[in-house]
Amino acid sequence: MSDNLLTLSGVHTHIGAYHILHGVDLAVPRGQLTMLLGRNGAGKTTTLRTIMGLWRASQGRIVFNGQDITALPTPQIAGLGVAYVPENMGIFADLTVKENMVLAARGARNASAIDQERLQWIFSLFPAVEKFWNHPAGKLSGGQKQMLAVSRAIVEPRELLIIDEPSKGLAPAIINNMIDAFGQLKAKGVTILLVEQNINFAKRLGDTVAVMDNGVVVHAGAMKELAENEELQHSLLGLAL
Amino acid sequence: APLAWSQANEIRIAHIYSRTGPLEAYGKQTQTGFMMGLDYATGGTMAINGRKLVVIEKDDQGKPDLGKSLLAAAYSDDKADVAVGPTSSGVALAMLPVAEEYKKVLLVEPAVADSITGDKWNKYIFRTGRNSSQDAISNAVAVDKDNVSIAMLAQDYAFGRDGVKAFKDALKKAKIVHEEYLPMTTTDFTAGIQRLIAALKDKPGRKIIAVVWAGGTPPFNALADADLQKRYGIEVGTGGNILPAMTAYKRFPGMEGATYYYFGIPKNPANEAMVSQHYKQFKSPPDFFTAGGFSAAMALVTALKKTNGDATAAKLIPAMEGMSFDTPKGKMTFRKEDHQAMQSMYHFKIKVDPAFPWGVPELVHEIKPEEMQVPIRNKR
Amino acid sequence: MSFKEMDWQPLALVPVLALLVLPFVGSPSTWLTLTVAGLAMGMIIFIIASGLTLVFGLMDVLNFGHGVFIALGAFVATSVLGAMGDYTGSESLWRNLLAVLPAMVVAMLVAGAIGLAFERFIVRPVYGNHLKQILITMGGMIIGEELIKVIWGPLQIPLPLPEGMRGSLYLGDAAVEKYRLIAVVVGIVVFGVLLWTLTRTKIGLLIRAGVQDREMVESLGYRIRVLFVGVFVVGSALAGLGGVMWGLYQQNVIPQMGAQVNVLIFIVLIIGGLGSTTGALVGALLVGLMANYTGFLVPKAALFSNILLMMAILLWRPQGVYALSK
Amino acid sequence: MLTRLLSNDYPRSRVLAVILLAIFVALAVTPFAIPGVKALNVAAKILVFIVLVASFDLLLGYTGIVSFAHTMFFGIGAYGVAIASTRLGAGWGSLAIGIGAALVLSLVLAAAIGLFSLRVRAIFFSMITLAFAAAFQTLASQLSEITGGEDGLTFKMPEVISPSFDFELFGQAYDGRLLCYYLLFVVATVLLLAMLRIVNSPFGRVLQAIRENEFRAEAIGYRVVVYRTISSVLSALFATLAGAMLAIWLRYNGPDTTLSFEIMLDVLLIVVIGGMGTIYGAAIGSALFLVAQSYLQDLLKLASGAVAGVPTLAALLSPDRWLLWLGLLFVLSVYYFPTGVVGRLRALRAAAPVRSPSLPAAPAASPQKRVQGDYVEN
Amino acid sequence: MTQLATHDLTVRFGGHVAVNGVTCAFEPGTLTAIVGPNGAGKTTYFNLISGQLKATSGTVTLGGRDLSGASASERTRAGLGRAFQLTNLFPRLTVLENVRLAVQATRGGTHRRGLNLWSVWSDHADLLARADELLESIALKDREHELVANLPHGDQRKLEVALLMALEPQVYMFDEPTAGMNHAEAPVILDLIRKLKADRSKTILLVEHKMDVVRELADRIIVLHNGTLVADGEPAEVIASPVVQEAYLGVSQKEAA
């Protein structure tokens, strides 16, 4: 089935006086893992923030699950079943790990109300989350914070996961765990949109790929196709997968 | 030039007072009284010898530096001949040298600090308002009996300390057993009252806590709640105040003290005129500072009549020194030495009358100027 | 927080301080009077500061305009109580309460409503920027104070305590004003409700998270704006309640009364540690006690007792007695 | 030459340059151009406030320290002059002694405060200074033997700068106040240029770095304590001089005149109206604000006269409610001048070319880092 | 020879020992990679060396000089330079000003390490020249007047490294310098590090999770696990060791075989 859970068409975004996105067209197929690649400053983060309504698109349309969300306020977009992990991880440093998780679990009033099975699964993926359960999140190591950020996004079932560079700062062992986790989530029908620099990640997980440059999507297609075409990789990314 | 002509035909009076700021309420009463007084004293013509009285109002906001520049601007830019005001003592003290610089009269009303007619005085300064000593001495006269022990409760700044000192100096028979100074901003009086109780409770004879307090949160409710009379036989005494502040007096029936003015006390035509006029305009009786403003106006008009409308200091000063004039408080006289108006004060006793929201002071005795030895503190 | 995890040291500070000064005061009855009055005063201070524990402590909004809601509450009370002379004049405490309770409710409603507008027009543009908060809320404060003067006049207005609440009760030789006991009851209720809401619901967490990273909280799907508005309104309403209590305590109200208590309540919050309700209570009680003890023992120092207390506490715990994490 | 004088920190906007020049010229000719004592008083006060506000900008705009105790130093300067002139009599000698002693006291206090500021959270520090300033004001009125208490001190100045000194110029009669005014004018200009030099020195840049990220400034090798303390001290010394200027002009000083919280607020507001971290903002802000403040009541008098028939409106426009409008000014200035007049004007100029650096990011763009010291590194 | 050494360096947070008795010396001219699982204590170890954290016990010495009691800024001036894992810049200053501040921080000169109150900053042309050179080397010259807050993440990471370069310290500590950096950009940083290595007089410490980078650059690897130093040696040897294979790379023995 090739219907798209999320589509952006002709999205322009301005930040202050700067014109950052110049008509982004992007389709995220349902149940697949989409990779968003591109140089530093290409506009990947800006695209994700625009989807979440954290920046406002000045032109164009964003449609999620058949609903136009271009002008919806952020909480409502999240309420439709979107989880977002920003580039800076968005950890509440003054709150404990537990409190961070409780907030992420919208249905739970306190820690004991979080789905225990799911929580155990998260603990098995990211042992640090369990180990530092009652510690202030601000004191975690860089990688531990990243784990917490991803844990928050998956603590409850969501239709779409949007993650800005999930593997940043993680040790290889943990990256493996994360790849497994995304695989399991995908199997459950979750759609995932990732910005990622890690090649292993991209190769092992990606179904579809979009490459951005200068605020527009310059290539979109199947991951396989890009992985096999070295010439294309060079011209788009200047790298070999 | 037409301007010069019109000015020649005018007597320009600057009234500088707290239209805004912490003393806004007092300042406005003064202004009301002052205008009523001018109207009354000129028989409604607002002119003397054909020269119109023009009042220029200025707002010192209770700030001394501002008052100072306003007075200079009034004398120089607005060509005021004389000035009246201000509300606060601090502002008045800053203004005094300006009058001297411009060689024009400043009639102080109602600022009370002794030093205005004391060591900071200069010959351009007159005052119709009572000074701290007059306040304190009259209050002392009201309670000064044999076998009386007094503990003072005062605000810890110049006004409070001066008041206590003058009070002490005026006492002949009664004994001061304790002085309690509390910060001006005190709201919780428990500690102070405990100290007062400790100082007074075992004293023989009559025991009185004499309060010198102006503005802020007055201690009367706290004193009343402590049930001092019942528990220790301790009475409370204090001076007069503006009417809203006297609601607290309701809880002290029989309390004695001395006041500068209460509209029901003095019996004279000026007071009757002022009270009826005030009721007509505002549906309420005139208050403490209204009487002051009225008196200042009467002093000024009396003096100007004496000089045939000449408002220069050279003419006004000799005319005003020793001059007597009528006021709502009866006759006042500018004493020659320090230009302080000598005046009656009223020894009262509080009665509770449900018709009034405040405790009503009933006259016990009018303390005539002759009965008070108000010290002269200035150097001529 | 479980009973065991609770940090008891700051709470112990209150009785320790009280016992320490006993020998200096000497007379036990005086000591009792001072202590009970000080604690009760602390409770009143807590009530007026409670709104700010939400607004400043939790939302991190340096609201210098908080005092205006205190004044507003007090002025509304003068109007309400003034219209209910029958009830306030009665000797019966119950009839008095029938007058005071509506006054409280109306004051809270009015203060809350104004708080809504205040949040919308004054505070909303400056979340997260302390400096601008100081300025703009200061402006709000001045405007509010002047509007009070326009409506009620610039004069001091008496707010007499209802008959039945006046006077004192006696514990042996020590006297305690009745009104202070009422304040203690109100204070305990406010404290209980606040503590319950903040620890037993997610609201406290959400606000703290929202202050750190608003966007993230929104990305998690919470409508933080609505929550902030709500909390601000509740904070303002509590200030209104505090105003009624404070006005009745002083028995007269002036438009500047809010500005006068501003510094005091900030001190209480700093001593308590931002965001902690229990801390605010401890801070208020300490301030109340210290004022009475120094006022009795070294009156000269009473003026500076709050500041000295604050400095001492900050030297002990630079974040206040109960700092949230960190 | 001009570059040296302005420390290579040009206004960077034509409109701004014109306004600054206009203010400078206006202040220079006020005594001759505008008659009246009031105008002269306003102009003198503007001169004093330019120095005071710029000194505060050094602390707030450049170092990022929010202190409410700044008027304390202003007061110390004024009291220095006041007490010395009262005790030792009018004279240049007593002025020098008074100012000298005040500078020393300010230096010690500011150093102590600067050191203390590192111990506690920034926001706590501001609240503490608030309490501290209140305590200092109380102290000043308590020590009435020395300071004249609530009533303050009235004193005299050396003959040449006193009103009693009359002289003639081009056939016109003038008095010593004119000379006093020009003394202030010269001093204010010199002090302002000095501060401009300081903020544009390598030191000034380090202060900005500390404001932006104290943690990192320390990490790249700057001893933050030292810079902070020096900045506190410098700003206190300039404020002290401003206080001395005011006392010389007024020949009066009292707690309300230099120590009150109201002045602190005015200073804050002026910094923000003018534009934080620009120094030039101090000049523009002071001129705007003081003129508005001084003539607001007069203006309202006219306005309320015009609407005398409408009761509520008349009540709102009554000159007695001038504070209401001042309050509104606070609110509106934060709304419409978030970066101050200077920031606004510079942005106008910068808006033309796209992707210009000096355009500030939209307010919501960068999530505010809350308090300095929050940078918990891992 | 200026040698960096830590002796029995330990820090405790409550009951948690984040760095546990690490004794290690680093020679000039070598690049030592520090690897270990997340939370192993790598960043904390850096913090202890550079003075962001005070050690519970143990010492840090540089060229025999004991720096254990010194503040962070003192250590920087003594020659310990450090880049951060989470970007940590001066957001509302321009790119150029950021670098210039770092250039003037550790070196004397007429600017006297930024203590000169009475000269105009823009007159110090030598600072400008050096800053320009550095920006050139990280390919950020064209954005030098941009406010740092407006840079994309990757460029901020590059600037982070440039600040360290500007200090010209004896010891360079990089904490995951290429995290979040695109593969087209990362080489810029890696080139810089290579150049430093070539200099042979600098001591370089590198925390990095990307094993290909480590393999290429490191002369020596040390492994931290739960705060303890568990392996130290030649790269190939250490990577092959069971601790690294299992605890870090997550490869079980079977798979590796």
Ligand SMILES: Nc1ncnc2c1ncn2[C@@H]1O[C@H](COP(=O)(O)OP(=O)(O)OP(=O)(O)O)[C@@H](O)[C@H]1O
């Ligand atoms: N707050 C802002 N203000 C101005 N410009 C911004 C802002 N945030 C981002 N930009 C600009 O927008 C462009 C795109 O940035 P964005 O963060 O989307 O890039 P990115 O593809 O995510 O890069 P990276 O891989 O480095 O994270 C960059 O040129 C950046 O300078």
Ligand SMILES: Nc1ncnc2c1ncn2[C@@H]1O[C@H](COP(=O)(O)OP(=O)(O)OP(=O)(O)O)[C@@H](O)[C@H]1O
């Ligand atoms: N200030 C602190 N207070 C309490 N615990 C801390 C503090 N700093 C670090 N820790 C803890 O010490 C441990 C080591 O953290 P560190 O940041 O050194 O890890 P790391 O090896 O750099 O990990 P990563 O690869 O994820 O960056 C972590 O478990 C962390 O939670």
Ligand SMILES: [Mg+2]
């Ligand atoms: Mg990005």
Ligand SMILES: [Mg+2]
């Ligand atoms: Mg790390």
